[in-house]
Amino acid sequence: MAQNHCVPGESTADRASMTKAGHGGGRLVLVLEDEPNISEAIRFILHRDGWTVISHAEGQDALEMIVRERPALLILDVMLPGRSGLDILEALRADPALADLPVIVLTAKGQAADRERAMRSGASLYMAKPFSNAELLAAARQLVGV
Amino acid sequence: MTLNLLVLAALGYVAFLFTIAWAAERQAERARAQGQHFRLLRSPLVYTLSLSVYCTAWTFYGAVGYAARSGLEFITIYLGPTLVFVGWWWLLRKLVRVGKAQSVTSIADLISSRYGKSNALGVIVTTLAVAAYTPYIALQLQSISLSFAAFAGEDSIAPRQMALWTAAGLAVFTILFGTRNLDAKEQHPGVVIAIAVEAVVKLFALLAVGTFVVWGLADGPADVMARIESASRADWVIQPGRWLGLTLLAGIAIVTLPRMFQVLVVENADERHLAVASWAFPLYLILISLFVLPIAVMGLDLLPAGQNPDMFVLALPLAMDREGLAMLAFLGGFSAATSMVIIASIALSTMVSNHLVVPLWLWHRTRQGQMQGDLRGLVLNARRLAIGIILGLGYLYYIVSGGGAALAAIGLIAFVGMAQVLPAMIGALYWRGATRVGAAAGLVSGALVWLYALFLPSFGPDVFISARVMEEGVFGLAWLRPHSLFGVDALDPLLHALFWSLALNTAAFILGSLASFPGPIERLQGAQFVNAFSLAGEAEGSAARGWMPAQSRIEPEAEDLLAMAQRIMGTTEAQTFFQAEAAEQGKQGYLPDPTPAFLDKLELKLASSVGTATAHAMIAQITGGSVVSVEALMAVASETAQIMEHSAQLEAKSEELARTARQLREANELLQKLSVQKDSFLSQISHELRTPMTSIRAFSEILMDDEITGEEQIKYARIIHDESIRLTRLLDDLLDLSVLEHGQVNLDIQQANLSELIDKALIASNSVLPQREFRILRSTDDEQIMLKTDTGRLTQVFINVLSNARKYCDAEKPVMRITVRRRGPKVSVDFIDNGSGIPKKSQALIFEKFWRLTDTHKAGGAGLGLAICREIMLNLGGDITYVPGQGGAAFRVSFPTALDPALPRAAKQAVAE
Structure with a gap:
């Protein structure tokens, strides 16, 4: 499984960057994205901003992972193998414990109808691919109230 | 007394x-x-x-x-x-x-x-x-x-x-x-x-x-x-x-x-x-x-x-x-x-x-x-x-x-x-040919002869006809003597008068009838008289009665005629016509007397709707039977036949219309489906394009930062490079598919040995996941078949199938079995691996565009490979199918050994089969 689990303390470089930028404040962000290169890009951007980044590429067990890890922010791709991102989002919103979790929905489908569906399903923010790194960072920061 | x-x-x-x-x-x-x-x-x-x-x-x-x-x-x-x-x-x-x-x-x-x-x-x-x-x-x-x-x-x-x-x-x-x-x-x-x-x-x-x-x-x-x-x-x-x-x-x-x-x-x-x-x-x-x-x-x-x-x-x-x-x-x-x-x-x-x-x-x-x-x-x-x-x-x-x-x-x-x-x-x-003119001529001439030769002389000489005329004839013309007309004087006066009166009468009657033409009422009446026995026994015809016709007989008749006319002409038109006719006869209401003149008019009106013979027969039926001759019946029959033919034609036309409508409906459904497919195709293309673009943009922005290490710089530049190639390949595939789908592909027909093509494909596919060892089972003897086709395209199909096997075969010790069979002008090549195969529900979908068995990255393509393969094979007059139940993923590539490039795509396939 293409899974990158980067927790604080594992790498000194991560720590250094976290303390250096500090905006992420070590908060945990879960990236659900099946494209490894995109996942890597997001990991790099957020990690540099002081976030703790967990990546996962499979939709099937995504919900269990969220419950287990309790991230401060979820970045969710719509086209996930195993289970659709929007499906996961709806299930997540149905759980009272997770209803308030900020979720950024990312998708390569940039049409208006897709955006509406995403917002109806409970997305906190909708971003079309390709995105600007700065925008993604700003959105992440805003959603967790930094 | x-x-x-x-x-x-x-x-x-x-x-x-x-x-x-x-x-x-x-x-x-x-x-x-x-x-x-x-x-x-x-x-x-x-x-x-x-x-x-x-x-x-x-x-x-x-x-x-x-x-x-x-x-x-x-x-x-x-x-x-x-x-x-x-x-x-x-x-x-x-x-x-x-x-x-x-x-x-x-x-x-x-x-x-x-x-x-x-x-x-x-x-x-x-x-x-x-x-x-x-x-x-x-x-x-x-x-x-x-x-x-x-x-x-x-x-x-x-x-x-x-x-x-x-x-x-x-x-x-x-x-x-x-x-x-x-x-x-x-x-x-x-x-x-x-x-x-x-x-x-x-x-x-x-x-x-x-x-x-x-x-x-x-x-x-x-x-x-x-x-x-x-x-x-x-x-x-x-x-x-x-x-x-x-x-x-x-x-x-x-x-x-x-x-x-x-x-x-x-x-x-x-x-x-x-x-x-x-x-x-x-x-x-x-x-x-x-x-x-x-x-x-x-x-x-x-x-x-x-x-x-x-x-x-x-x-x-x-x-x-x-x-x-x-x-x-x-x-x-x-x-x-x-x-x-x-x-x-x-x-x-x-x-x-x-x-x-x-x-x-x-x-x-x-x-x-x-x-x-x-x-x-x-x-x-x-x-x-x-x-x-x-x-x-x-x-x-x-x-x-x-x-x-x-x-x-x-x-x-x-x-x-x-x-x-x-x-x-x-x-x-x-005699239906007898006419009014003939009858009048006969009666008058007969009566005149009778008067002159018998009746007037009966009063005795010198009362009406002088004795001199009796002896010498009128104006002294001997042949006009009353008792010996035309010089016939051998008969006694009675027989003489009978003979000449009846003879002249009959002659005048026949000649007059032949020379004149009967009017419509005469013809109608003539038919009623002459064919009296072929008519309904009790029926009183529509024609002449005494001077005062029985009212009770007429009313229901006119009513029946109106009912019939309404059925044929339509209610309003029939009533208007009947009212006008009644007014012309000086009657109030809707029921004119069914005089022959009126019946003729009505018949004409009806004939414009149902044909002359039918109209005549219908009126005859209601007015109590007129002439329904064999000719009339034949005419009705032929009209009926014509109507039936017309209705059959109409039926055929309506069937044709229904068929056309169904075809149009199907075409419309197809268009809608195609439209949906096109939307979904565009959406998929958009997705496929955006995905590499996302990586490229994100890493480009990262590289623009000066805060990255040299190691990272190299790593990310390589990602950008790979994703660019992926984009290019995607575009190439799309163009290729488009060309193949429209049959506009230029086939490069060459002679080649099938065995050699398989060799080439095996070598080419080895570059996919080269770390995996595949055991190849093949019989090169069977493969010695000379082909005349676009060998490059065929090889491309083989490579695609073999590469897929390398990517997806999940057996620990992967084996690829290649079987060649020749049946007449047709060759089939089976590629069977020993993996878990393709799930049944997916078997029908694998040749669709953008369909992937697993995630995009692992497949390493846009999901167009098999779709392209199928298009190639159709262009080569063959096909590629998934063969279930072979103990692994099994693809059969079949094609004719010699391809006639002149034939269009569908015809090539027909020849092949």
Whole structure:
């Protein structure tokens, strides 16, 4: 499984960057994205901003992972193998414990109808691919109230 | 016996008849009120007895006189009718059928009705009948006054006075019973019963006198026969020409005499009565003629010479002082005379009122603009007047002619006159080509010959025709002498007149008919008459009735016509048309009288909708049957066939339309599906393009930062590079697919060995996940097949299939088995691995665009590989399919060994299969 689990303390470089930028404040962000290169890009951007980044590429067990890890922010791709991102989002919103979790929905489908569906399903923010790194960072920061 | 007693007896007899007639009339009315028929009138016996009106005073008295003068020749007068009733009953039946069907009121009406309701013909026949009957009625008056004279002897009152009183009395009786009411069918049940009673009286009287003569005066039949033999005189010799002519004349008279037509047709209550009459009437004639010759012979023997043989029937009993028998004979003769006069004047008055008085009066009223009102009173009064006039004319003739002529001769003059109707009547019943013009021409020419050659000379020389003309002809032209026209002078005057009148009549009738063209009503009527038996029995046709049609019969008919027309023309249009037609006839509402003219119009209207033949048949059905000839039926059938053909064509067209609609619907559904597919295709392309673009953008932005290490820089630049290649490959695949899908691909056809192509593909696919070791099982012997196809494209398919196996085969020790089979011109190559295969639900989808078994990155492509493979194989005239149940993923690539590049894609495939 293409899974990158980067927790604080594992790498000194991560720590250094976290303390250096500090905006992420070590908060945990879960990236659900099946494209490894995109996942890597997001990991790099957020990690540099002081976030703790967990990546996962499979939709099937995504919900269990969220419950287990309790991230401060979820970045969710719509086209996930195993289970659709929007499906996961709806299930997540149905759980009272997770209803308030900020979720950024990312998708390569940039049409208006897709955006509406995403917002109806409970997305906190909708971003079309390709995105600007700065925008993604700003959105992440805003959603967790930094 | 005094005259007073005789007058008393006569008056008493008339009163007796009056009572019978009145009672019968009451009975008939009561029966009619209860909706039944008067049973006595419905008896064939009464019908037969009423026919005996043929036997007039002329028969009763005159036959004996005739026999005394000419021997057995009198028999011809009975022979003619007998032959007609026995041998020509089918003519009588048709006459009765037509007469009843057309509600004919008289012989003039029959002729007029047949020839297009021509009143001119009615007038001609009526005039002829009145002219012919005047001497005939005079004859009856004469015989009655003679019989009075025979009784009263020398002290009798003047015969003229007697005749006047007789005429007046008969006029009153006839008016009382003949014109009591007005019926559409002109039947007079009371009169008919009275006539039947009279028939019995005269037969009984004659038989009684005959019995008295044969067994009372002579010594039985043998003695009478001997006396007849000895009495034979030169002028008793049978003359074949006269016999033939007289028999013919009497036969014609039985159907053309107005009074015979009256009882035979008009008063007929049931056509079947004719069957009984066809033997019973000849029997009556035989009985009444049985004692004629014995009486004549005994009269000649026993009575003093110079006695009028016409009065032998009366004179013999008187001479023998048998007053009772004489009285009976007197009453018999009286019966014969009165019955004839009564019926004749009824018949003639009907003709006069219907064809002369009423049309004149109507014409007069129309000119004054008054068309409303009841005609019944007018008609009845016209008839009463006509009866008076007819008897008056008879009396006048009796006075003018001096009463000298022999009874029989006068009767025969009338016979010849009425015989002129025969050609027109026969033509009416049997010749559809007979026309009004022909009938008029025949009647007029026949009547003129009769007048000139027989009737006018009968008054004696110098009364109407001078003796000089009789001798030398008109203007001295010998061939115009009345008794030897055209130089024929070998015949006696009667036969001469009969021959020429009938010959010229018939010739004029035929030529006139051939030369003229019948009008529409004439044709309609002609068909109704000639085809009387092919029509519905009880139906009364749409055509001419009497002058006043029965209202009750018409209303439902018009209603039925309207109902039918509504069905065909549509409610509004039909009602408008009917209303307009009714208004034209001067009627309110929607129901015009179904006159032939109206029916013709309606038929035309309907014909525009349903075809001529059908329209005709439909109207005929409702109006009670007209001509439905074989041709008409054929026409209906062919129209029906045409309609059926049309409807079949329409059906075919509507099926075609339905098929087209279905095809359009399917095409539309396909288009919608294609549209959805296109949207989803674009959406997928967008997705496939955005994904690498996302990576490229994100890492480009990262690289633009100066805060990254050299190691990271290299790593991320490589990602950008890879994703760029991925984008390019995606675009290449899309273009490739597009070209293949549209069949616009340029195939590069080359010769190659299949085994070599597989070798090449195996080597090429090794670059995919090169770390995986694949065991290849193949039989190179089977692979030695020379191909002539686009070897590059084929190899591309092999590579794609092998690469997929390398990517997706999940067996620990992967094995690839390659099997080649050749079947005729076709080769199939199976690629089977030992992995878990493709799930059943996905097998149908793997050749779709953008379909991937796993995630994009692992597949390493946009999911277009197999879609492209399939397009390639279709272009090569083959196919690629997934073969389930082979213990792993199994793809079969099949294709023809030699490809004809000229064939289009679908055709290549068809050849391959």
